[in-house]
Amino acid sequence: MSQDYEENAGGMSYRTLKGVDKSQIMGYLKGHDGTGSAEIHEKNTEYYLASIEKTISRLELARVRSEYANLPDEDFQTIDDKLNEGSKWLNDLKKNLKKTKDTSECLDNISYKKWHAVKLIPSSVEGYVITKSIQIKINRIKGNLSASGHRMHLRNAEKHNESSKKIFLELMQLNETSDLDNAEILRIKAFNDASTAQDILKTKFNQYPR
Numbered sequence: 001m002s003q004d005y006e007e008n009a010g011g012m013s014y015r016t017l018k019g020v021d022k023s024q025i026m027g028y029l030k031g032h033d034g035t036g037s038a039e040i041h042e043k044n045t046e047y048y049l050a051s052i053e054k055t056i057s058r059l060e061l062a063r064v065r066s067e068y069a070n071l072p073d074e075d076f077q078t079i080d081d082k083l084n085e086g087s088k089w090l091n092d093l094k095k096n097l098k099k100t101k102d103t104s105e106c107l108d109n110i111s112y113k114k115w116h117a118v119k120l121i122p123s124s125v126e127g128y129v130i131t132k133s134i135q136i137k138i139n140r141i142k143g144n145l146s147a148s149g150h151r152m153h154l155r156n157a158e159k160h161n162e163s164s165k166k167i168f169l170e171l172m173q174l175n176e177t178s179d180l181d182n183a184e185i186l187r188i189k190a191f192n193d194a195s196t197a198q199d200i201l202k203t204k205f206n207q208y209p210r
Contacts, residue, residue: 030103037102037103040103041100041101041102041103041106044103044106045097045098045100045106048097048106048110049094049097049098052090052093052094052097053094055086055090055115055118055119056087056090056091058119058122059083059086059087059090059118059121059122060083060087061122062079062083062121062122062123062125062126063079063080063083063125065125065126065129066079066080066083066125066126066129069129069132069133071129071132075128075132078172079125079128079129079172082121082125082172083121083122083125086118086121089114089118090118093109093110093115096109097109097110111176113176113177113178113180114175114176116180117174117175117176117178117180117183120171120174120180120183120184120187121172123187124168124171124172124187125168125172127164127167127168127171127187127190127191127194128165128168128169128172130164130194131161131162131164131165131168131194131197132165133209133210134157134161134194134197134198134201135158135161135165137201137205137207138154138157138158138161138197138201141154141201141205141207142154150204150205153200153204153205154200154204154205156200157196157197157198157200157201157204158197160193160194160196160197160200161193161194161197163189163190163193164190164191164193164194164197167186167187167189167190167193168190170186171183171186171187171190
């Protein structure tokens, strides 16, 4: 269970300490009797359940944003399926955590790499929606181009936008076996590419985000 992945999944601060042999000190945090251990387990479970609900809400926000993006049915279905997949996994995790009897069992039920992959879904979906909206503007401009310089700028915008869209599609397909540290780097690159494409449309073609 990697502490890096747990940090990305919203893990507890003690468990994300780097360079510390936590096995020597964690026993102090588990309670000194049955009553204490039970209450700590209860609060620990509540913590993770709250984090799950927050992630589910984030998936729903991405769904609403995609619903108002006027996407083709095929694109929206791809997005909707991925959001549903993430929500189902989180709801199943929620049910399993509620059945656990102690803190160790609670933590054993959590795949932090899978949680990390699920937490990447909302921004990947929204990034993909952004690139589709930018492409609509690019296609509209193509029909009204005259100067060769304008064509060059538009090709540059489209190149950045296509790069961004490709990355967001890849990020939506990640799972617990993926290189999630690299995925975070790619996510930043994708948003930077989309931002560059939009900046070209704004400065060269007076096209602003709606």
